[in-house]
Amino acid sequence: MSLLDVGGPVMIGPSSSHTLGALRIGRFGNYFLGKTPDKAEFFLHQSFGQTYMGHGTDRALLGGVMGFGDADRAVKNAFALALSRGLDFSFQQEDLGEVHPNTVKMLLYDGAMPQEIWASSVGAGMIRIIKINGVDCDLSGAYPTLILVNKDTPRALGMILEKIDANVANLYLRRINKLLAKALTIVELDSDLTLRSLLEIKSLSVIQEAYYVKSLSAPIQGKGGEGR
Amino acid sequence: MTFNGIKQMASETKLPLHEAALVAELSETGNNPEETRAQLGEFLRVILEESEKQYGKVQETLTGLTGTNAKKVYDRGVLYHSPFTHVAIVASLSICESNASMGRVVACPTAGASGVIPGVFYALAKENEIPFDHLLPGYILASAIGNVIATKATLAGAAGGCQAEIGSAAAMAAGALAYLSGGDAEMVDSAAALVLKSLLGLVCDPVGGFVEVPCVKRNAIAVTAAISAAELALSGVSSVIPFDETVDAMRRIGRTLPMELRETGLGGLATTPTAKKAVDRILTRFQKS
Numbered sequence: 001m002s003l004l005d006v007g008g009p010v011m012i013g014p015s016s017s018h019t020l021g022a023l024r025i026g027r028f029g030n031y032f033l034g035k036t037p038d039k040a041e042f043f044l045h046q047s048f049g050q051t052y053m054g055h056g057t058d059r060a061l062l063g064g065v066m067g068f069g070d071a072d073r074a075v076k077n078a079f080a081l082a083l084s085r086g087l088d089f090s091f092q093q094e095d096l097g098e099v100h101p102n103t104v105k106m107l108l109y110d111g112a113m114p115q116e117i118w119a120s121s122v123g124a125g126m127i128r129i130i131k132i133n134g135v136d137c138d139l140s141g142a143y144p145t146l147i148l149v150n151k152d153t154p155r156a157l158g159m160i161l162e163k164i165d166a167n168v169a170n171l172y173l174r175r176i177n178k179l180l181a182k183a184l185t186i187v188e189l190d191s192d193l194t195l196r197s198l199l200e201i202k203s204l205s206v207i208q209e210a211y212y213v214k215s216l217s218a219p220i221q222g223k224g225g226e227g228r
Numbered sequence: 229m230t231f232n233g234i235k236q237m238a239s240e241t242k243l244p245l246h247e248a249a250l251v252a253e254l255s256e257t258g259n260n261p262e263e264t265r266a267q268l269g270e271f272l273r274v275i276l277e278e279s280e281k282q283y284g285k286v287q288e289t290l291t292g293l294t295g296t297n298a299k300k301v302y303d304r305g306v307l308y309h310s311p312f313t314h315v316a317i318v319a320s321l322s323i324c325e326s327n328a329s330m331g332r333v334v335a336c337p338t339a340g341a342s343g344v345i346p347g348v349f350y351a352l353a354k355e356n357e358i359p360f361d362h363l364l365p366g367y368i369l370a371s372a373i374g375n376v377i378a379t380k381a382t383l384a385g386a387a388g389g390c391q392a393e394i395g396s397a398a399a400m401a402a403g404a405l406a407y408l409s410g411g412d413a414e415m416v417d418s419a420a421a422l423v424l425k426s427l428l429g430l431v432c433d434p435v436g437g438f439v440e441v442p443c444v445k446r447n448a449i450a451v452t453a454a455i456s457a458a459e460l461a462l463s464g465v466s467s468v469i470p471f472d473e474t475v476d477a478m479r480r481i482g483r484t485l486p487m488e489l490r491e492t493g494l495g496g497l498a499t500t501p502t503a504k505k506a507v508d509r510i511l512t513r514f515q516k517s
Contacts, residue, residue, distance in 0.1 A: 001378040002257045003249070003264055007336050007371035008271045013327030014290065014439040016339045017386075047437070051493075053514040054291050054438040056330045071274075076330040123384060125335070 009125065010071040012063075017102055018048070018055035021121025023075060024216050026064020028129060028141045029108050029117055031213045039088040039109040040065050047101040048121075049093035058091050061104065065089075069220040070125075099130065127216075135176055135184050141216040143169050143188035146201070149176065149209035152183040156206040160185060163204065165197040182208065192218075229256060229379045231420075231471045234372060235413045245413055246365040249372035265368065269360075271334045272349065272367040275323075276360070278332055279350035282322040289328035291510045293435065294444045298322040301448075312355045313455050319354075320347035320451045324444040337374045337383045337396050340439045343447030344397035344454060345370060348405050358408065366404035373403045373420050376472070381479035385432035386491040388482030394446050395427035395478065398454040399471070405458035414466065421467035421474045423450075423457035428474070429481055431489035433496025436507040442497055 011020045030036060042061055044052055052058050056075070062082050063075035074081060082089055096103050100120035107114040118131035129139040132147060139145055144166070150156050152175055161168070170188040193201075193212065202210045229252055238248035250261035284302030289295040298321035306314045320343035327333045333342045349367065352358045374383065377396045382388040399420040406419035427450065435441040461467075467474070488495030497503055 001375055002259055003253050003368070003371040003375055004259070004267050006374035006378055006383070007268045007367065008334055010271065010274050010332065010334050011339065012330055013333045013339050013342070014330065016335050019330070019339070020335075051437045054436055054510065056290055059330065071332050073332055123386065124338075 005124070011125065012056075012060070012071060012073065012075045015055045016125040017121050017123050018051060018057045019060045020070060020125035021102065021123075021127050022048075022057045022060035022104070023064040023068065023070060024125065024127050024141060025104060025106070025119040025121060025129075026061040027067060027216055028119065028127070028213065029065050029106050029115075030067040031216070032117060032132075032211055033108055033110050033115060035110065036066050036085060036087055037108040037110050038086065041107040041114070042089070042091045043094035043096065043105040044091060045094065045096040045099060045101065045103040045105075048104055052091065061106070062087075062089055065106075065108065067220070072220075100128075103130070135174065137172065137174075137184070137186055139186065139188070141213070143190070144192045144215045144218075145213045146185075146187040146189065146193065147211040147213065148185040148187075148201070148207055150183055150185055151206040151208065152178070152181040153206060156183070157185065159204055159206055160187075160201060163197055163200045164189070164193065166191045166193050229253075229372070229375050231373065231376050231417060234376075235417065238413060244365065245407060245416065246368040246372070249368060252372070253375075265364070268368055268371055269364050271336060272364060273360070274332070275334050275336070275346045275349055276353055278326065278334075279319045279323060279346045282326040282331065283350075284318055284322060285326075287325040287329040287331070289325060289440060290330065291328070291436065291438050291440055292513070293438070293440045293506060293510075294328055295325050297444065297448075298325050309452070312351050313452055315355050316347035316351040316451045316455060317448045319350040320344060320448045321444060324447045328438075328440045328444060336371070337378075337400065338385070338393045340385060340443050341393040341397035341447060341450075343444070344394065344401045344451050345404075347448070347451035348401040348454060352405075352408060363408065366408040369407050369416070370400035370404040373400045373471075377475050377478070380472070380475045382482060388478065389485045389490055390430040390432040390446070391424075391427050391478055392482055393432065394450045395424050395430055397447070398427055398450040398457070399424040401451065401454040402457040402461070405455065406461050409458065409462055411458075411462050415461045417471045418465065418467040419458045419461035421469060421471040422460055422465070423454050424471070424474050424478065425467065425469065426453055426457070428478055431485060431496050432491040433489055433498045434491070434493060435498050435503040436510060437491070437493035437498070441503070441506075
């Protein structure tokens with residue numbers, strides 16, 4: 001902990017775990033897509049599922065998916081704002097298995113195929129992204145993050161790292177499917193990648209899918225909600 | 229970070245207590261004192277802005293269990309308390325009812341206990357007309373007191389019960405008030421210890437698990453306890469048990485609290501007949517909307 005963790009943050013109430021954490025999870029989804037989806041389906045586990053209305057967890061997730069910041073007053077009006085922006089949404093309770101009580105599965109649509117993100121709000125507004133499109137991971141969202149599906153072949157990692165022009169904070173590797181020779185590479189960075197670096201990575205022959213998610217603590221761009 | 233450590237650094241370096249806390253922060257985390265001061269100043273600014281904006285207003289909260297209390301106390305005016313404490317109570321209720329209605333708050337130290345610090349700081353600004361620059365050292369010190377608790381114990385109700393949330397908030401507020409009133413390091417230590425001792429063992433048993441009952445009114449009662457503790461300490465009453473040891477006791481008590489009394493909604497007030505009826509009513513209302 002630091003003095004700043006104790007003296008802050010500025011947030012939309014009522015709960016850091018059920019509201020702020022939910023807002024950040026939604027915002028991770030927005031950054032992952034790079035935009036507000038057309039449709040968002042939320043499946044809420046245990047404590048999230050049982051208490052979401054009384055904590056505004058639903059509005060927070062939805063506001064996050066629209067890219068709202070931690071202290072954006074517009075979160076309170078997220079339902080109306082989503083409708084006016086053409087974002088279709090639904091919430092339901094679901095048993096997601098052996099995961100943290102405050103976990104949500106999000107299906108975010110930009111076109112026909114959804115992106116599926118699982119995330120937990122683990123206290124004090126901190127979150128963990130635990131699954132992306134069926135692949136387990138463990139991300140805090142606090143760093144600019146590069147998420148790659150790449151060919152599981154020799155020197156693939158070297159080719160990727162060669163193109164990264166920011167300092168690497170954390171690096172995760174996982175084989176997705178040996179038969180298909182697919183692997184997941186997640187790189188958490190200390191600072192943003194340059195556009196050039198990102199484009200070079202995306203054009204590598206070993207890369208099958210590439211997502212770049214900016215840090216959740218990055219300044220909010222655009223107007224977000226209307227209530228700031 | 230311990231409070232003794234901060235006191236010792238202050239006496240060795242001849243720095244004011246809050247400056248010593250910033251130096252201790254620098255040596256432990258590498259955080260630049262000027263950046264920390266500026267950021268804490270931003271938090272304090274939001275606290276004062278929101279207190280002014282929400283003061284005595286009716287709020288439409290998520291569950292409807294609270295929302296009109298700040299206005300009631302504001303409308304009735306001072307009864308037994310001083311004008312200072314009256315303002316502190318109204319500000320505290322106002323912030324907590326705004327929090328329960330998805331308003332903007334500063335989670336200092338947590339969202340559920342976010343009304344105690346605004347109570348004291350808004351009363352100092354409004355009633356005693358203390359300028360912002362003179363309040364900021366108190367906010368830095370309050371954050372340092374909270375950080376001592378976070379380091380030695382916890383600030384989370386789910387881990388340590390309400391003593392860790394409201395108890396910590398009251399200790400931070402009492403210490404800051406003693407400091408801003410000219411109290412020395414021992415008086416600050418006593419003010420924080422005296423109020424925390426009075427709230428030790430407080431359990432986290434909110435109705436339905438929502439941050440409204442008893443949280444909102446508990447903030448208002450705690451702010452009066454914090455002011456009382458500062459008044460005792462400034463009068464020369466010292467706490468027999470020093471603050472650091474009180475925090476150690478809080479940690480041990482928190483560890484022995486059963487899960488039912490740590491923010492699960494499964495024990496205490498949450499399991500009273502009235503609470504169960506209220507939760508049924510709220511859930512029915514949610515299903516209709």
